[in-house]
Amino acid sequence: MNKKRSPIDLGALQGEETVTGSGRDEAIYRNLYAAIVENHLEPGTKLPEDTLAEAFAVSRTSIRKVLQRLAYERLVDIRLNRGATVAQPTVKEARDIFAARRIVECGAIAQVVARATPAKLDELRDIVRREQEAEARGDRRESIFLSGEFHVALIRLSGNDTISDILAGLVSRSSLVIATYGSPMSGSCRHTEHHDVLDLIAAGDAEGAREWTERHLREVERSVVLLEENPAAPDLRRILDDVAQRQRRQR
Amino acid sequence: MNKKRSPIDLGALQGEETVTGSGRDEAIYRNLYAAIVENHLEPGTKLPEDTLAEAFAVSRTSIRKVLQRLAYERLVDIRLNRGATVAQPTVKEARDIFAARRIVECGAIAQVVARATPAKLDELRDIVRREQEAEARGDRRESIFLSGEFHVALIRLSGNDTISDILAGLVSRSSLVIATYGSPMSGSCRHTEHHDVLDLIAAGDAEGAREWTERHLREVERSVVLLEENPAAPDLRRILDDVAQRQRRQR
DNA sequence: TAGAGTCAGTTTGTACACAAAACAATATTT
DNA sequence: AAATATTGTTTTGTGTACAAACTGACTCTA
Numbered sequence: 001m002n003k004k005r006s007p008i009d010l011g012a013l014q015g016e017e018t019v020t021g022s023g024r025d026e027a028i029y030r031n032l033y034a035a036i037v038e039n040h041l042e043p044g045t046k047l048p049e050d051t052l053a054e055a056f057a058v059s060r061t062s063i064r065k066v067l068q069r070l071a072y073e074r075l076v077d078i079r080l081n082r083g084a085t086v087a088q089p090t091v092k093e094a095r096d097i098f099a100a101r102r103i104v105e106c107g108a109i110a111q112v113v114a115r116a117t118p119a120k121l122d123e124l125r126d127i128v129r130r131e132q133e134a135e136a137r138g139d140r141r142e143s144i145f146l147s148g149e150f151h152v153a154l155i156r157l158s159g160n161d162t163i164s165d166i167l168a169g170l171v172s173r174s175s176l177v178i179a180t181y182g183s184p185m186s187g188s189c190r191h192t193e194h195h196d197v198l199d200l201i202a203a204g205d206a207e208g209a210r211e212w213t214e215r216h217l218r219e220v221e222r223s224v225v226l227l228e229e230n231p232a233a234p235d236l237r238r239i240l241d242d243v244a245q246r247q248r249r250q251r
Numbered sequence: 252m253n254k255k256r257s258p259i260d261l262g263a264l265q266g267e268e269t270v271t272g273s274g275r276d277e278a279i280y281r282n283l284y285a286a287i288v289e290n291h292l293e294p295g296t297k298l299p300e301d302t303l304a305e306a307f308a309v310s311r312t313s314i315r316k317v318l319q320r321l322a323y324e325r326l327v328d329i330r331l332n333r334g335a336t337v338a339q340p341t342v343k344e345a346r347d348i349f350a351a352r353r354i355v356e357c358g359a360i361a362q363v364v365a366r367a368t369p370a371k372l373d374e375l376r377d378i379v380r381r382e383q384e385a386e387a388r389g390d391r392r393e394s395i396f397l398s399g400e401f402h403v404a405l406i407r408l409s410g411n412d413t414i415s416d417i418l419a420g421l422v423s424r425s426s427l428v429i430a431t432y433g434s435p436m437s438g439s440c441r442h443t444e445h446h447d448v449l450d451l452i453a454a455g456d457a458e459g460a461r462e463w464t465e466r467h468l469r470e471v472e473r474s475v476v477l478l479e480e481n482p483a484a485p486d487l488r489r490i491l492d493d494v495a496q497r498q499r500r501q502r
Numbered sequence: 503t504a505g506a507g508t509c510a511g512t513t514t515g516t517a518c519a520c521a522a523a524a525c526a527a528t529a530t531t532t
Numbered sequence: 533a534a535a536t537a538t539t540g541t542t543t544t545g546t547g548t549a550c551a552a553a554c555t556g557a558c559t560c561t562a
Binding site: 065068069072092093096097099100102103104106107108111160161162163166170 | 316319320323324344347348350351353354355357358359362411412413414417421
């Protein structure tokens with residue numbers, strides 16, 4: 001028997017009574033996205049439409065739209081008549097994703113060096129600071145998340161939204177890869193400091209920044225080894241509640 | 252009054268009575284995708300759900316899913332309560348897309364050189380041949396389409412599906428850019444021959460292939476985008492031109 | 503006991519209906 | 533006559549119902 005639980009709070013913003021229109025789908029999307037990318041939902045977890053619909057207090061129609069979108073982004077896997085599950089990247093996919101990141105990030109870094117301003121670089125330093133704090137307190141989840149944020153924010157300085165969006169997709173899929181294959185210890189970008197590349201950029205050293213990026217990404221890939229894990233069926237509903245609460249706190 | 256027309260034939264395959272399941276959505280998607288990318292539907296064209304639903308003899312539900320997918324690929328634009336239209340890339344988007352293609356194609360070409368086989372190169376030569384044929388007979392639509400096919404098929408030789416899929420998306424958006432800003436004459440890849448790069452690859456000249464790709468993409472971009480320079484209201488300008496031309500023809 | 507078949511329960515796919523928003527055209531007011 | 537208000541039509545957004553497909557357990561048979 002499924003106990004009835006009160007729906008997840010999506011957080012009506014700006015004094016609206018209830019979240020409505022596209023804002024609601026967006027909120028649901030963000031919640032699920034965060035749950036997957038921040039590794040609260042293990043790869044392979046089933047995502048039944050009814051459960052999600054009840055959890056967010058909407059009809060299956062809205063849920064389907066969100067799942068469809070996540071499927072396009074390759075974060076969930078939808079099979080005919082079989083529903084959606086959190087995607088499990090294969091080893092080849094994992095390699096392809098990292099190779100793609102090397103191409104994209106190394107290719108865009110020259111523009112970043114050309115267009116970076118001290119103010120923008122300070123924003124990046126702030127991300128690094130928070131990343132180090134999370135790491136210091138042992139919050140591996142947050143530290144992985146902020147590491148991804150750093151890479152995307154860095155490339156966004158290139159001013160090319162198209163390439164930045166592409167990278168954002170690759171980074172979120174990287175999180176899934178780390179979730180499936182990541183070794184318990186390393187995982188994130190601990191070996192080399194993100195600070196270093198900021199100094200290279202500040203110095204206007206485009207080629208140095210490119211080399212750093214290449215080396216850095218190879219190290220990250222190498223630290224994610226091929227370990228297999230078997231997930232037990234988790235309490236989907238409880239996890240979603242937790243993530244939603246976290247989201248609410250962040251506003 | 253709308254005349255009732257018989258539905259579009261989706262082509263039931265392998266002796267099935269009617270196309271069903273995900274195959275039907277896929278078929279509808281392909282039809283719409285081709286219509287947009289091959290420039291049968293002008294950028295800005297409205298795509299009302301009812302019309303499409305009737306045309307393909309399905310309910311709006313299926314149409315919505317397809318439009319959603321096309322929106323994710325940035326080929327159509329969906330605005331709240333306002334429906335879907337064929338996307339109209341801005342000038343900045345156009346530049347970003349070509350810059351992204353330079354990064355992706357130049358970044359992946361080394362792997363292509365490393366992994367290309369004579370058989371695969373022959374397949375590419377076949378595409379070039381068909382492209383030249385289309386061009387010779389003045390079929391601009393087909394020649395643009397095959398030009399895009401060539402670029403994607405080339406990079407697919409790298410063996411990296413992730414980067415190939417990304418490029419496929421960029422190439423289809425390029426077609427939209429050509430449709431919105433393309434000059435009547437040039438447009439496609441006529442200046443330099445695609446054959447050249449195949450010879451470089453066959454010779455194992457990775458750096459030469461990279462330089463060719465860079466140069467080639469810059470030429471394509473130059474032949475397309477730089478004609479229109481007002482980012483304020485490009486569509487208004489186009490419409491006014493059309494109206495003026497129509498007026499002139501009516502006299 | 504292993505295997506095939508059947509049947510109920512669950513989950514997804516698709517159509518449809520109704521509500522809400524945008525649009526267009528006419529009416530109203532100054 | 534211009535600007536605004538109003539009303540009717542069209543189009544989109546969302547929930548719900550029903551059909552089809554899958555899942556898993558149970559039974560029957562060899």
